[in-house]
Amino acid sequence: MADLRIDIISDVVCPWCYLGYSRLKQAIEQLGDDYRIDIRWQPFELHPDMPQTGADRETYLGERFGSPEKLNEATHAIQQVGIEAGIQFNFSEKDRIPNTKLAHQFVLAATKSQLATPFVLALFHAYFTDGKDIGKQSILEEIALGIGMKTSDIEYALSSKAKTLTEKKLQQLRSIDIHSVPTYVINDKYLIQGAHTPESFLKVLNDIAKKES
Numbered sequence: 001m002a003d004l005r006i007d008i009i010s011d012v013v014c015p016w017c018y019l020g021y022s023r024l025k026q027a028i029e030q031l032g033d034d035y036r037i038d039i040r041w042q043p044f045e046l047h048p049d050m051p052q053t054g055a056d057r058e059t060y061l062g063e064r065f066g067s068p069e070k071l072n073e074a075t076h077a078i079q080q081v082g083i084e085a086g087i088q089f090n091f092s093e094k095d096r097i098p099n100t101k102l103a104h105q106f107v108l109a110a111t112k113s114q115l116a117t118p119f120v121l122a123l124f125h126a127y128f129t130d131g132k133d134i135g136k137q138s139i140l141e142e143i144a145l146g147i148g149m150k151t152s153d154i155e156y157a158l159s160s161k162a163k164t165l166t167e168k169k170l171q172q173l174r175s176i177d178i179h180s181v182p183t184y185v186i187n188d189k190y191l192i193q194g195a196h197t198p199e200s201f202l203k204v205l206n207d208i209a210k211k212e213s
Protein backbone atom coordinates (compact mmCIF):
# COMPACT_ATOMS: atom_id res chain seq x y z
CA MET A 1 0.00 0.00 0.00
CA ALA A 2 1.49 3.32 -1.07
CA ASP A 3 0.44 6.60 0.50
CA LEU A 4 0.56 9.66 -1.71
CA ARG A 5 -0.32 13.12 -0.46
CA ILE A 6 -0.94 15.47 -3.37
CA ASP A 7 -1.06 19.19 -2.66
CA ILE A 8 -2.76 20.90 -5.60
CA ILE A 9 -1.81 24.56 -5.80
CA SER A 10 -4.40 26.24 -7.96
CA ASP A 11 -6.77 29.11 -8.52
CA VAL A 12 -10.46 28.57 -9.14
CA VAL A 13 -10.44 30.88 -12.20
CA CYS A 14 -7.61 28.92 -13.85
CA PRO A 15 -8.95 26.74 -16.71
CA TRP A 16 -5.77 24.64 -16.80
CA CYS A 17 -6.25 23.88 -13.09
CA TYR A 18 -9.72 22.47 -13.92
CA LEU A 19 -8.29 20.44 -16.80
CA GLY A 20 -5.31 19.36 -14.72
CA TYR A 21 -7.49 17.91 -11.98
CA SER A 22 -9.63 16.09 -14.54
CA ARG A 23 -6.51 14.47 -16.00
CA LEU A 24 -4.99 13.73 -12.59
CA LYS A 25 -8.25 12.05 -11.53
CA GLN A 26 -8.09 9.79 -14.59
CA ALA A 27 -4.55 8.78 -13.63
CA ILE A 28 -5.54 8.12 -10.01
CA GLU A 29 -8.42 5.91 -11.14
CA GLN A 30 -5.92 3.77 -13.05
CA LEU A 31 -3.64 3.33 -10.03
CA GLY A 32 -5.92 0.76 -8.45
CA ASP A 33 -6.56 -0.08 -4.80
CA ASP A 34 -2.91 -0.33 -3.74
CA TYR A 35 -2.70 3.42 -3.25
CA ARG A 36 -4.09 5.75 -0.62
CA ILE A 37 -4.40 9.23 -2.12
CA ASP A 38 -4.80 12.31 0.05
CA ILE A 39 -5.59 15.40 -2.04
CA ARG A 40 -5.27 18.83 -0.46
CA TRP A 41 -6.12 22.07 -2.23
CA GLN A 42 -3.80 25.02 -1.69
CA PRO A 43 -4.54 28.64 -2.67
CA PHE A 44 -2.98 30.69 -5.44
CA GLU A 45 -4.05 34.02 -6.92
CA LEU A 46 -3.70 34.07 -10.69
CA HIS A 47 -4.57 37.78 -10.61
CA PRO A 48 -3.33 39.12 -7.25
CA ASP A 49 -3.97 42.70 -8.39
CA MET A 50 -7.66 42.01 -9.02
CA PRO A 51 -10.00 44.59 -7.43
CA GLN A 52 -12.38 43.28 -4.76
CA THR A 53 -15.31 43.66 -7.15
CA GLY A 54 -13.54 41.85 -10.00
CA ALA A 55 -13.12 43.04 -13.60
CA ASP A 56 -14.62 42.59 -17.04
CA ARG A 57 -13.04 39.44 -18.52
CA GLU A 58 -12.61 40.64 -22.09
CA THR A 59 -11.09 43.98 -21.07
CA TYR A 60 -8.78 42.56 -18.39
CA LEU A 61 -7.52 39.51 -20.29
CA GLY A 62 -7.48 41.40 -23.61
CA GLU A 63 -4.84 43.69 -22.11
CA ARG A 64 -2.88 40.75 -20.73
CA PHE A 65 -2.91 38.84 -24.01
CA GLY A 66 -2.09 41.95 -26.01
CA SER A 67 -5.24 42.10 -28.13
CA PRO A 68 -8.84 40.82 -28.27
CA GLU A 69 -7.82 38.59 -31.20
CA LYS A 70 -5.13 36.81 -29.17
CA LEU A 71 -7.57 36.38 -26.29
CA ASN A 72 -10.11 34.84 -28.70
CA GLU A 73 -7.48 32.43 -30.01
CA ALA A 74 -6.58 31.34 -26.46
CA THR A 75 -10.28 31.05 -25.55
CA HIS A 76 -11.07 28.81 -28.54
CA ALA A 77 -8.00 26.68 -27.81
CA ILE A 78 -9.01 26.06 -24.19
CA GLN A 79 -12.58 25.29 -25.26
CA GLN A 80 -11.30 22.67 -27.69
CA VAL A 81 -9.09 21.03 -25.07
CA GLY A 82 -12.05 21.14 -22.69
CA ILE A 83 -14.28 19.28 -25.14
CA GLU A 84 -11.68 16.50 -25.34
CA ALA A 85 -11.69 16.26 -21.52
CA GLY A 86 -15.47 16.41 -21.19
CA ILE A 87 -15.41 19.93 -19.72
CA GLN A 88 -17.62 22.65 -21.17
CA PHE A 89 -15.97 26.06 -21.09
CA ASN A 90 -18.60 28.71 -21.79
CA PHE A 91 -17.41 32.28 -22.17
CA SER A 92 -19.52 35.34 -22.97
CA GLU A 93 -18.92 39.08 -23.28
CA LYS A 94 -20.71 39.55 -19.94
CA ASP A 95 -18.21 37.40 -18.01
CA ARG A 96 -16.27 38.85 -15.11
CA ILE A 97 -13.04 37.70 -13.51
CA PRO A 98 -13.54 37.74 -9.74
CA ASN A 99 -11.13 38.38 -6.92
CA THR A 100 -10.75 34.80 -5.60
CA LYS A 101 -9.52 35.39 -2.06
CA LEU A 102 -12.95 34.79 -0.49
CA ALA A 103 -13.40 31.66 -2.62
CA HIS A 104 -10.12 30.35 -1.19
CA GLN A 105 -11.43 31.01 2.32
CA PHE A 106 -14.43 28.85 1.46
CA VAL A 107 -12.10 26.11 0.15
CA LEU A 108 -10.30 26.25 3.50
CA ALA A 109 -13.63 25.79 5.30
CA ALA A 110 -14.55 22.91 2.97
CA THR A 111 -11.21 21.27 3.76
CA LYS A 112 -12.07 21.23 7.47
CA SER A 113 -15.26 19.30 6.60
CA GLN A 114 -13.57 16.88 4.14
CA LEU A 115 -15.48 18.50 1.27
CA ALA A 116 -12.71 20.43 -0.48
CA THR A 117 -12.65 18.48 -3.74
CA PRO A 118 -16.45 18.50 -4.29
CA PHE A 119 -16.48 22.20 -3.46
CA VAL A 120 -13.60 23.13 -5.78
CA LEU A 121 -15.15 21.12 -8.63
CA ALA A 122 -18.48 22.86 -8.01
CA LEU A 123 -16.68 26.22 -8.16
CA PHE A 124 -14.99 25.31 -11.45
CA HIS A 125 -18.32 24.25 -12.94
CA ALA A 126 -20.15 27.32 -11.64
CA TYR A 127 -17.55 29.67 -13.08
CA PHE A 128 -16.51 28.05 -16.34
CA THR A 129 -19.73 26.32 -17.41
CA ASP A 130 -22.53 28.32 -15.75
CA GLY A 131 -20.81 31.73 -15.92
CA LYS A 132 -21.45 32.59 -12.26
CA ASP A 133 -19.50 35.30 -10.42
CA ILE A 134 -17.71 33.23 -7.78
CA GLY A 135 -16.32 36.36 -6.18
CA LYS A 136 -19.73 37.09 -4.68
CA GLN A 137 -20.42 35.87 -1.16
CA SER A 138 -24.01 34.91 -2.00
CA ILE A 139 -22.88 32.69 -4.89
CA LEU A 140 -20.19 31.03 -2.75
CA GLU A 141 -22.73 30.34 0.00
CA GLU A 142 -25.15 28.84 -2.52
CA ILE A 143 -22.46 26.54 -3.93
CA ALA A 144 -21.28 25.58 -0.44
CA LEU A 145 -24.77 24.57 0.72
CA GLY A 146 -25.32 22.75 -2.58
CA ILE A 147 -22.43 20.35 -1.94
CA GLY A 148 -23.33 19.68 1.69
CA MET A 149 -21.42 22.30 3.67
CA LYS A 150 -23.12 23.54 6.81
CA THR A 151 -23.91 27.01 8.08
CA SER A 152 -21.05 26.66 10.57
CA ASP A 153 -18.66 26.00 7.66
CA ILE A 154 -19.83 29.18 5.96
CA GLU A 155 -19.42 31.15 9.18
CA TYR A 156 -15.84 29.86 9.42
CA ALA A 157 -15.14 30.78 5.76
CA LEU A 158 -16.22 34.36 6.51
CA SER A 159 -14.24 34.60 9.75
CA SER A 160 -11.12 36.68 10.33
CA LYS A 161 -9.32 33.43 11.22
CA ALA A 162 -9.99 31.94 7.75
CA LYS A 163 -8.98 35.22 6.10
CA THR A 164 -5.69 35.36 8.02
CA LEU A 165 -4.86 31.70 7.40
CA THR A 166 -5.62 31.99 3.68
CA GLU A 167 -3.41 35.06 3.36
CA LYS A 168 -0.65 33.28 5.26
CA LYS A 169 -0.84 30.30 2.87
CA LEU A 170 -0.77 32.60 -0.16
CA GLN A 171 2.33 34.38 1.16
CA GLN A 172 4.01 31.09 2.01
CA LEU A 173 3.52 29.73 -1.51
CA ARG A 174 4.76 32.98 -3.04
CA SER A 175 7.88 32.74 -0.86
CA ILE A 176 8.83 29.34 -2.32
CA ASP A 177 8.75 30.72 -5.86
CA ILE A 178 5.56 29.13 -7.15
CA HIS A 179 4.50 31.52 -9.90
CA SER A 180 2.29 29.37 -12.11
CA VAL A 181 -0.55 26.91 -11.67
CA PRO A 182 -1.51 24.15 -11.60
CA THR A 183 1.41 22.98 -9.47
CA TYR A 184 1.37 19.65 -7.66
CA VAL A 185 3.56 18.79 -4.68
CA ILE A 186 3.64 15.09 -3.85
CA ASN A 187 4.62 13.92 -0.36
CA ASP A 188 6.23 17.32 0.27
CA LYS A 189 9.15 16.28 -1.99
CA TYR A 190 8.23 16.10 -5.65
CA LEU A 191 7.04 19.08 -7.64
CA ILE A 192 5.10 18.79 -10.91
CA GLN A 193 3.92 21.80 -12.89
CA GLY A 194 1.28 21.97 -15.58
CA ALA A 195 -1.81 20.05 -16.72
CA HIS A 196 -0.09 16.86 -17.90
CA THR A 197 -1.85 14.07 -19.76
CA PRO A 198 -3.39 11.26 -17.68
CA GLU A 199 -0.66 8.91 -19.02
CA SER A 200 2.10 11.29 -17.91
CA PHE A 201 0.52 11.74 -14.46
CA LEU A 202 0.17 7.97 -14.10
CA LYS A 203 3.84 7.37 -14.88
CA VAL A 204 4.97 10.06 -12.43
CA LEU A 205 2.72 8.74 -9.64
CA ASN A 206 3.92 5.18 -10.19
CA ASP A 207 7.57 6.28 -10.19
CA ILE A 208 7.11 8.25 -6.97
CA ALA A 209 5.24 5.39 -5.31
CA LYS A 210 8.16 3.02 -6.08
CA LYS A 211 10.64 5.48 -4.56
CA GLU A 212 8.48 5.93 -1.47
CA SER A 213 7.77 2.24 -0.84
